[in-house]
Amino acid sequence: MKGSKKAKLLRITLVSLISAGLIGLFLAQFLFRDGGFTAVLNSLSASSKQTPKYAVIPKPANCSFTEETFILTDTASIYINGNNTEETDEIYNIGEYLSEKLKTSTGYPLSVIKSDAPSKGNIYLTTAGGDSSLGQEGYQLDITNSLVTLKAFTPEGLFRGIQTLRQLFPAAIEKNSLVTDTAWTLPAASITDYPAYPWRGMMLDTARHFIEVEDVKRTIDLIAQYKMNKFHMHLSDDQGWRIEIKSWPELTTIGGSSEVGGGRGGFYTQEEYSDIVNYAKERYITVIPEIDMPGHTNAALASYGELNPDGKKKELYTGIDVGFSSLMCRSEVTYAFVNDVIRELAALTPGDYIHIGGDEASSTSKEDYDYFIGRVNEIVSSYGKKTIGWNPFDTSPGTTSESLLQKWNPDSSAAEAKGMKMILSPPPKAYIDMKYDENTPLGLQWAGFIPTKTAYEWDPSDFAPSVHIAGIECPLWSETIKSMNDIEFLAFPRLPGHAEIGWTPKNLRNWKEYKLRLKVHGERMENQEINYYKDPDVSW
Numbered sequence: 001m002k003g004s005k006k007a008k009l010l011r012i013t014l015v016s017l018i019s020a021g022l023i024g025l026f027l028a029q030f031l032f033r034d035g036g037f038t039a040v041l042n043s044l045s046a047s048s049k050q051t052p053k054y055a056v057i058p059k060p061a062n063c064s065f066t067e068e069t070f071i072l073t074d075t076a077s078i079y080i081n082g083n084n085t086e087e088t089d090e091i092y093n094i095g096e097y098l099s100e101k102l103k104t105s106t107g108y109p110l111s112v113i114k115s116d117a118p119s120k121g122n123i124y125l126t127t128a129g130g131d132s133s134l135g136q137e138g139y140q141l142d143i144t145n146s147l148v149t150l151k152a153f154t155p156e157g158l159f160r161g162i163q164t165l166r167q168l169f170p171a172a173i174e175k176n177s178l179v180t181d182t183a184w185t186l187p188a189a190s191i192t193d194y195p196a197y198p199w200r201g202m203m204l205d206t207a208r209h210f211i212e213v214e215d216v217k218r219t220i221d222l223i224a225q226y227k228m229n230k231f232h233m234h235l236s237d238d239q240g241w242r243i244e245i246k247s248w249p250e251l252t253t254i255g256g257s258s259e260v261g262g263g264r265g266g267f268y269t270q271e272e273y274s275d276i277v278n279y280a281k282e283r284y285i286t287v288i289p290e291i292d293m294p295g296h297t298n299a300a301l302a303s304y305g306e307l308n309p310d311g312k313k314k315e316l317y318t319g320i321d322v323g324f325s326s327l328m329c330r331s332e333v334t335y336a337f338v339n340d341v342i343r344e345l346a347a348l349t350p351g352d353y354i355h356i357g358g359d360e361a362s363s364t365s366k367e368d369y370d371y372f373i374g375r376v377n378e379i380v381s382s383y384g385k386k387t388i389g390w391n392p393f394d395t396s397p398g399t400t401s402e403s404l405l406q407k408w409n410p411d412s413s414a415a416e417a418k419g420m421k422m423i424l425s426p427p428p429k430a431y432i433d434m435k436y437d438e439n440t441p442l443g444l445q446w447a448g449f450i451p452t453k454t455a456y457e458w459d460p461s462d463f464a465p466s467v468h469i470a471g472i473e474c475p476l477w478s479e480t481i482k483s484m485n486d487i488e489f490l491a492f493p494r495l496p497g498h499a500e501i502g503w504t505p506k507n508l509r510n511w512k513e514y515k516l517r518l519k520v521h522g523e524r525m526e527n528q529e530i531n532y533y534k535d536p537d538v539s540w
């Protein structure tokens with residue numbers, strides 16, 4: 001009797017152990033599938049579930065934390081090491097960027113040291129032994145109580161990883177003044193991360209209202225922290241021409257002198273534009289310049305009489321209508337003009353692409369439009385660049401799979417037939433110049449109201465076949481935007497969600513969990529003095 005009771009007990013114990021193990025394994029797959037964040041959430045008490053301790057945006061592909069802590073002290077240094085001298089020099093600059101970012105709030109003079117032997121208590125950035133399977137932008141971040149090791153296949157990957165590191169420090173790290181009451185801790189972590197899409201951009205319309213260089217740079221800094229890698233500048237439209245073209249100086253002296261509402265406008269000199277391009281490059285962001293043609297060209301038509309059929313300059317325009325202007329598509333003067341503009345712009349632009357607009361050309365016949373896009377495509381190619389255009393740019397016989405379609409209209413069948421890749425900017429989701437709701441003081445509403453949840457809850461594959469998707473971009477048109485404060489109000493908090501859609505795989509994203517992380521970012525946005533919209537759907 002006794003023996004069989006013992007055996008029964010043993011059987012029950014074994015069955016229980018196996019069941020617990022199986023349940024554990026079953027649960028573990030979900031923990032790892034969601035990048036480890038559920039593990040962090042579960043480790044917190046029920047009452048604090050509303051506030052995850054670590055909130056990285058975009059959410060990393062793989063991530064786990066332990067209870068240990070790394071403490072940054074005033075004696076810490078940033079060790080850096082590349083695979084060769086050139087790479088080491090590049091990583092040195094990244095080390096300096098990190099040092100600068102951490103210096104203001106911590107007050108620590110973090111020196112950057114070229115060495116592959118970091119000692120305890122330091123930060124180490126390296127590409128030596130970086131895993132090529134993580135790609136151009138991937139990184140591996142390992143934090144223990146004694147060392148922070150950030151490893152990547154490329155310096156660019158290190159730069160992306162640094163944005164994660166920033167977000168793991170207490171929010172006060174983002175303050176623009178010395179903070180003395182905070183311990184600069186990092187959670188021990190192991191993060192392996194890489195983006196879902198190679199193109200993750202924001203577009204800023206500098207034409208409807210001119211945006212000052214300092215504000216452009218701040219915008220670049222704000223998008224860099226969410227690992228965005230493209231900054232598309234809409235440089236010309238009916239209301240203003242914003243980039244100096246030395247061979248056509250009146251484009252800026254006349255065409256640059258207006259903006260929506262009749263303000264004084266402005267333009268970037270070539271030196272200022274290059275400064276912006278370099279500022280972005282230091283943040284591993286490519287500037288994509290756009291000259292919108294053949295429509296959206298009133299500012300050019302107002303600058304030079306010879307660009308018009310009657311030889312007379314048009315009046316400057318300060319309203320917000322579209323579709324009324326066109327370059328002369330059958331005139332060689334037009335192509336001499338476009339050739340000069342593209343030549344000068346291409347020489348200032350290290351990126352592979354020039355955006356030629358192509359949208360809303362309602363005053364141009366389809367035949368002329370197709371011919372024009374073909375000619376301009378040839379001009380852009382002749383300067384070693386490739387074109388991007390808004391729909392219906394893809395329908396012109398002049399565009400091929402070399403070009404990129406920026407898809408803002410539902411029909412991309414021509415692009416698909418040509419095997420063209422696309423940047424997706426679906427207006428009801430991605431147009432961050434739309435109002436959040438009926439009470440939003442800024443913004444337009446033709447694509448509907450876009451609260452933060454709507455801007456977050458979509459997937460690129462909803463808008464194009466996956467094989468065609470290069471990535472996504474959120475345009476910020478500036479009909480209603482006059483200042484940095486306005487840019488921030490419409491971009492935040494929608495832009496971080498957009499960045500997450502571009503970076504984080506679909507199966508790791510859900511609004512309920514995301515909005516808890518976004519709430520944590522409220523303090524970071526405040527510390528950066530970002531004028532963000534307190535969307536009522538998030539319990540800030």
Ligand code: ACM
Pocket residue numbers: 359360390408
């Ligand atoms: C656009 O919104 N006209 C591209």
